[in-house]
Amino acid sequence: MDATEPVESTLLICPLETLDSSPHHLSSPISLAASKTLRHLRIVLVSPLFEAPSEGSSRGVSHTERWDGVQRLLTYVYVQATKVAQELGRVLMDIDVLLYAESEIVPAFIGTDARYIFRVSQSGKKDGLQNIPTSIADRSADTIWVEPSSYHAPSHSTTDPHPTTTPLHPTESGLPAFFPVTALGGTFDHLHAGHKILLSMAAWITSTKLIVGVTDDALLKNKANKHVLEPLSRREERTRAFLTLFKPSVEYDIVPIVDVYGPTAWDPNIQALVVSKETLSGAAAIEKHRREKDLSSLKTFVIDVISSTEANLDAEDSEALKKTKMSSTFIREWIVEQQKKGIKVE
Template structure:
């Protein structure tokens, strides 16, 4: 990596509303360009305080906000050919209950702030000791104005919410899905992680993360995003998972592309006389979504937020950087086959 890059960058910014934060574009771009391994963005607002607003009624506003920030950062990572950059976007309130843990900046060397932004939340002493850089705010022209959801007779949060997926090489799309599930949950989030046996036909399956790794990464992110909830990370071997039998689930979070699975679950639960689920759709991460501006939609088409793209990238670089050791077979020098002991990567050397 060039010497101008910093391993980890932390961005701190306050939001006056749930409008699309276009004024943050310059600081996100600057921070993403400077980061090499980790970019953690923490957004503060009184709207994120407990009970400040209805979480379900503001479903669309919050997912649009998260998607905008993730897309800006992910696009820079793609431009730098660094799809493995770990990007986390966290939402924090301003009251004492939302105090940041002392280790929130772990792995980060520099803090980026918006010029003139006086964050009223108490910041850990460790963050104040880091180097700070200030970036001027951008324009908010053309921002999307928040609107209340049309969901009626739905409480602000649901006790138990479920979702599922492969969660291979956890990326921005996954994190939006997980974040929104935690956003509307008051007690427990159930995450079904697809078993290894169902993923053998995936492209570049040899670089798929193990089930244990995928489950651990999901838990670690959720506990970072919203500590205090119960997280049940389970292995699933079918489309239903716990939603196929658990009566103590009230909500289901799906992406627009997996809405058919939600319909199958609904039919199955009705047949089994299980309580009906409120379905929440992550729409803005779809490349054909009408929920974001045309400029953002164009950015999303350029931003490859998919495990398939990441596996393809890893496989391509694996071919470029792996050096086969030579072994003697029947008196002849032959390379050790991939997957055997003897392959040495540039990362292991």
């Protein structure tokens, strides 16, 4: 396989049995798939732990209760793939991580553009997944079986057996499995892994509608390298496309915003808010504003593993995160540098 030339698009399909720790066993499959991809890598994770709860059934897990495990999982997978892409100079590689329950059929179109399909074997045994469509499963000539990584936690691991939660992270019991209407906001310029973690987690806990506020062009005049900023229409388009791919059952209301509040300033139907640690102050401002307007308080969920200093990452994960730049500022700087060298960036 090492002699195989990289191709435009690939697909990696991995079974997953636990959310209790980072999936270090997937490091080799992710790294190999990313190294053989030039433009677009889709990673499909299949697990019974993604089963949505339903009335009259004992199967399914609460998506709000699984918040920490799923965001840790997404962060690990995105970081591993992004790190390889950046090391190879493929900063604009498009990486999508998708979650499917074992009872769900993976859509056939997921593999349509993939030249190679990577799947995970264990001691020569195939993954045994039953929900893979025949259009993917029958492509034996294009399928590459990869052994999982061996992993031993380093003795200097910083993992805390009782990780703390951020102040605005809901910790009370009795939260609903989903919230009907959730909101989040951001610039979403040159949509990257950090954005996709944020968007994925918001969709993960939402059952009906997700409102996404996208910063209007007028507020971005002071951004560094603003001449390579994507226009609002492009940022909205890419945000909607990713969310529809990740969870097509939810309605997405993508709206331009000119302040920190957006629709949270007036919409009484919003129940939950998703923010990053960097935007916690905005969450506090929203809470204050809604209280003044006699609007209901929002349950705030915080993406708190994107920072490499977090206690719920072990030392190896933290080091990988430090070396991986998941920011629009970095991407714009890279584009400008390529342009200075006379390299066309698409």
